[in-house]
Amino acid sequence: MTPPQDAKPVPAAAQTPAAAGPHDAEAVSERSLVTSPSVPGNVHHAVPGNVHEPVPGNVRNAARSASDADTGSDAKADRPAHRRTPLLSVRGLSVRFRMRGGRHIAAVADADFDLAQGECLALVGESGCGKSVLASALLGLLPGNAQTAGSALLGDVDLLTADERTLARTVRGRRVGLVPQSPAAHLTPVRTVGAQLEETLRELTGTRKQDVREAARAAAERAAFPVDHLDRYPHELSGGLAQRAATALALVGDAPLLLADEPTTGLDRDLVDRTVDELRRHVDDGHALLMITHDLAAAERVADRVAVMYAGRIVELADATRFFRGTGPRHPYARGLLNALPERAFAPIPGMPPELGDLPAGCAFAARCAYATESCALRPDFADGVACHHPPAQESARA
Numbered sequence: 001m002t003p004p005q006d007a008k009p010v011p012a013a014a015q016t017p018a019a020a021g022p023h024d025a026e027a028v029s030e031r032s033l034v035t036s037p038s039v040p041g042n043v044h045h046a047v048p049g050n051v052h053e054p055v056p057g058n059v060r061n062a063a064r065s066a067s068d069a070d071t072g073s074d075a076k077a078d079r080p081a082h083r084r085t086p087l088l089s090v091r092g093l094s095v096r097f098r099m100r101g102g103r104h105i106a107a108v109a110d111a112d113f114d115l116a117q118g119e120c121l122a123l124v125g126e127s128g129c130g131k132s133v134l135a136s137a138l139l140g141l142l143p144g145n146a147q148t149a150g151s152a153l154l155g156d157v158d159l160l161t162a163d164e165r166t167l168a169r170t171v172r173g174r175r176v177g178l179v180p181q182s183p184a185a186h187l188t189p190v191r192t193v194g195a196q197l198e199e200t201l202r203e204l205t206g207t208r209k210q211d212v213r214e215a216a217r218a219a220a221e222r223a224a225f226p227v228d229h230l231d232r233y234p235h236e237l238s239g240g241l242a243q244r245a246a247t248a249l250a251l252v253g254d255a256p257l258l259l260a261d262e263p264t265t266g267l268d269r270d271l272v273d274r275t276v277d278e279l280r281r282h283v284d285d286g287h288a289l290l291m292i293t294h295d296l297a298a299a300e301r302v303a304d305r306v307a308v309m310y311a312g313r314i315v316e317l318a319d320a321t322r323f324f325r326g327t328g329p330r331h332p333y334a335r336g337l338l339n340a341l342p343e344r345a346f347a348p349i350p351g352m353p354p355e356l357g358d359l360p361a362g363c364a365f366a367a368r369c370a371y372a373t374e375s376c377a378l379r380p381d382f383a384d385g386v387a388c389h390h391p392p393a394q395e396s397a398r399a
């Protein structure tokens with residue numbers, strides 16, 4: 001979610017519930033913005049005790065050689081993770097925002113996907129297509145004018161219908177970690193990065209007092225956050241440093257499921273690579289990662305599978321190796337995204353995405369699609385990994 005330009009960062013702990021409007025008959029659940037803090041920093045000191053949940057380790061490392069464990073995409077040939085019992089199972093997830101005058105914005109529509117331990121799913125798509133809203137829904141952090149439908153099962157908890165107490169006490173930070181898209185707004189402004197890391201370590205992982213300082217330094221190094229900046233306050237950090245502080249906080253929480261919303265924004269290529277490789281190690285240690293990114297190179301480096309979102313819908317869900325290096329994407333939009341890359345055809349997709357408050361009845365991409373026919377006036381079902389009436393022939397896809 002990109003905050004409005006004029007929005008002041010508000011510490012999550014200081015946010016007040018937005019007013020909830022009347023219930024909508026179509027909405028399965030509706031909730032107001034939580035008063036409790038958001039992850040990664042603030043949630044941790046709101047929740048007492050140590051209910052750290054152990055994560056089965058090394059799901060993929062066991063099957064991988066030492067030589068490929070530290071590298072990016074070359075190490076992913078042996079990846080059956082998504083065939084395992086999913087850790088997270090999302091079905092029919094929809095989010096609408098109720099606007100003035102009875103208008104609605106359909107930010108997320110009918111998202112279906114699973115995510116297993118030891119698996120990374122990259123969620124990609126143009127700005128405003130609903131990626132952050134999807135992540136916010138999974139954390140129960142949508143504003144009060146949001147209505148959700150569907151289910152998102154994390155073990156026995158449905159993240160979409162769980163009550164705020166459950167979410168605050170047992171889910172956020174503990175079972176679901178977040179690297180937020182606007183980290184500066186999520187770090188606690190009155191505490192140094194080091195203090196926030198130490199607090200998170202003590203509360204979420206039960207690190208002993210005498211070990212916590214060293215553990216915080218190690219956590220900072222993991223996220224490429226310079227240890228000599230640990231005594232800085234969030235306002236003293238650049239965007240890139242705040243990003244790395246947020247990543248460090250999210251990683252130490254050690255939640256089985258990590259949502260990383262644009263975790264590499266503002267970083268140069270070396271740091272992008274370092275960050276995604278660290279996230280990949282986190283996945284290889286048995287965690288599940290939903291990584292939202294604009295950066296397709298980062299997605300290729302880290303992901304097992306790719307979900308492509310367009311105008312609120314997942315239009316393709318593909319194995320990452322096939323998507324980036326094999327026969328290529330199948331949905332014309334997904335192919336367009338790859339072809340827009342400078343290292344590929346450098347050919348931007350013509351036109352603009354439709355307004356989410358005024359979507360066409362049929363395929364939302366049809367107006368920009370070179371393959372569109374009159375059949376696209378009907379919305380294509382999502383079948384066999386793609387939502388398109390006539391995905392272009394595989395042999396013509398770019399490898």
Ligand SMILES: Nc1ncnc2c1ncn2[C@@H]1O[C@H](COP(=O)(O)OP(=O)(O)OP(=O)(O)O)[C@@H](O)[C@H]1O
Nearest residue numbers: 001002097105107127128129130131132133143356
């Ligand atoms: N509280 C809200 N009320 C109304 N509309 C909203 C609200 N929050 C988000 N939206 C709309 O939902 C849509 C999806 O937003 P979202 O932030 O998920 O996009 P995104 O894919 O994360 O984009 P970006 O890549 O720029 O972060 C946008 O059209 C946005 O304007």
Ligand code: NI
Nearest residue numbers: 001002132181
């Ligand atoms: Ni976003």
